[in-house]
Amino acid sequence: MTGTVAARLSAQPFFAALTDSQRGALAEDGTAVTFAAGKRLFDEGGVADMFWLMEQGGIALDMRVPGRGDQIVETLGPGTVLGWSWLHRPYRWHFGAVARLATTAIAFDAASVRRRCDADPAFGYAMLRAFTPVITERLQATRLRLLDLYAAPSQVRHADIGPVNA
Amino acid sequence: MTGQRTASPALIEPAAETAAVPRFYRVASRREDTADTVTLELTEPAQPVPAFAPGQFAMLTAFGVGEVPISVSGLGDSGGGRARRLEHTLRAVGAVTRALHAAPPGSLIGVRGPFGTSWDVASASGRDLVIVAGGIGLAPLRPVVLTALADRSRYGRIVLLTGARTPGDLLYTDELDRWRRGGVEVAITVDRADSGWSGQVGLVTALIEPAGLAPDNSVAFVCGPDVMMRFTADALAARGIPASRIRVSLERNMRCGVGWCGHCQLGPLLVCRDGPVVSCDRAAALMRVRGL
Numbered sequence: 001m002t003g004t005v006a007a008r009l010s011a012q013p014f015f016a017a018l019t020d021s022q023r024g025a026l027a028e029d030g031t032a033v034t035f036a037a038g039k040r041l042f043d044e045g046g047v048a049d050m051f052w053l054m055e056q057g058g059i060a061l062d063m064r065v066p067g068r069g070d071q072i073v074e075t076l077g078p079g080t081v082l083g084w085s086w087l088h089r090p091y092r093w094h095f096g097a098v099a100r101l102a103t104t105a106i107a108f109d110a111a112s113v114r115r116r117c118d119a120d121p122a123f124g125y126a127m128l129r130a131f132t133p134v135i136t137e138r139l140q141a142t143r144l145r146l147l148d149l150y151a152a153p154s155q156v157r158h159a160d161i162g163p164v165n166a
Numbered sequence: 167m168t169g170q171r172t173a174s175p176a177l178i179e180p181a182a183e184t185a186a187v188p189r190f191y192r193v194a195s196r197r198e199d200t201a202d203t204v205t206l207e208l209t210e211p212a213q214p215v216p217a218f219a220p221g222q223f224a225m226l227t228a229f230g231v232g233e234v235p236i237s238v239s240g241l242g243d244s245g246g247g248r249a250r251r252l253e254h255t256l257r258a259v260g261a262v263t264r265a266l267h268a269a270p271p272g273s274l275i276g277v278r279g280p281f282g283t284s285w286d287v288a289s290a291s292g293r294d295l296v297i298v299a300g301g302i303g304l305a306p307l308r309p310v311v312l313t314a315l316a317d318r319s320r321y322g323r324i325v326l327l328t329g330a331r332t333p334g335d336l337l338y339t340d341e342l343d344r345w346r347r348g349g350v351e352v353a354i355t356v357d358r359a360d361s362g363w364s365g366q367v368g369l370v371t372a373l374i375e376p377a378g379l380a381p382d383n384s385v386a387f388v389c390g391p392d393v394m395m396r397f398t399a400d401a402l403a404a405r406g407i408p409a410s411r412i413r414v415s416l417e418r419n420m421r422c423g424v425g426w427c428g429h430c431q432l433g434p435l436l437v438c439r440d441g442p443v444v445s446c447d448r449a450a451a452l453m454r455v456r457g458l
Contacts, residue, residue: 144393
């Protein structure tokens with residue numbers, strides 16, 4: 001990927017709802033980065049001081065489970081953002097992340113973006129409007145996966161749906 | 167047989183003589199697709215039933231056990247308008263499917279059909295095909311892929327998005343590379359990865375956005391659990407594919423296969439007759455009614 005961070009931001013639909021000036025401000029906190037496949041970006045519990053807009057490649061979110069190693073909970077591809085733990089205290093990652101493919105992204109300085117959000121509520125609201133759909137979509141997807149829809153009947157425990165007082 | 171409907175997938179009436187009485191087919195081969203799923207090739211019918219269209223289903227009988235509806239999962243051999251060879255992929259989840267799952271080559275299985283509506287792939291001529299499968303829902307969609315590949319130039323992009331519970335539950339893994347070589351864009355995701363899985367992890371709907379669909383020129387074919395189909399249809403609609411061009415394959419308690427018994431009623435639809443393939447402008451609201 002080539003071009004300025006501002007131009008690359010404009011090419012991605014994720015921040016399309018931001019105005020040009022808001023995107024320009026956000027670009028000031030962004031840096032173009034690349035990760036080789038296998039590079040760990042962060043670990044669960046680490047300080048969430050960055051987030052990334054992915055342009056190419058793929059990232060896996062994982063969690064270390066004793067006795068089972070790093071379990072991948074979700075993979076993310078181009079066009080989406082990695083990381084929203086920077087938005088709220090305690091600013092700690094809830095999962096780990098590792099590049100599964102050679103990945104190109106724009107990395108943002110989270111503390112600086114937060115300061116902009118605090119200083120400019122319109123900017124902050126636009127950022128929230130950009131992030132909320134992704135958070136909602138991933139929450140819904142997680143809920144659906146909790147239903148274990150593809151399981152055979154013998155693999156799932158059916159809830160007792162009888163009358164509460166029966 | 168009646169003619170095709172113009173606004174919804176084709177409705178094809180079975181020949182009356184094969185609607186009520188099972189015909190004997192012999193299991194020619196049995197391929198284990200996953201730990202609980204097999205594909206049976208049925209041949210040597212003494213009196214073959216009429217040919218099946220992709221999306222239609224048969225009532226398969228495990229003699230002495232019972233009968234279940236199973237969609238065709240291959241193109242089969244329909245020489246002379248008759249089904250001389252059939253393919254069915256089925257998962258062992260109950261008494262009948264367990265018996266069918268265990269049927270060895272050489273054994274006899276009863277076949278009634280064909281029943282229901284088809285995917286009507288030909289009506290998508292000139293358009294992109296967006297095929298979204300969840301779990302064993304890929305089985306009824308396999309004939310869509312095979313039909314499109316057999317007449318590749320007739321269609322635009324062929325995009326297959328498929329999700330499975332685990333990598334070990336993926337169907338037709340030995341065919342995916344062939345499909346890719348034939349021009350199918352295949353994307354796969356699983357709910358639960360294992361240590362050897364290097365592909366994507368997540369819901370099948372997460373594959374839609376990266377696919378870069380052209381909603382104005384796409385027809386979608388969706389099959390999987392009801393909830394998966396609802397969310398997939400919503401996701402496709404949100405990207406601009408009209409409900410009339412999103413087809414789902416419904417599954418209810420099909421018994422007679424011809425709309426007589428009413429066991430498979432879904433509101434105004436009798437799924438065995440008016441389905442299983444229904445466009446979302448008819449099906450979407452019904453799929454959200456509690457108790458239907």
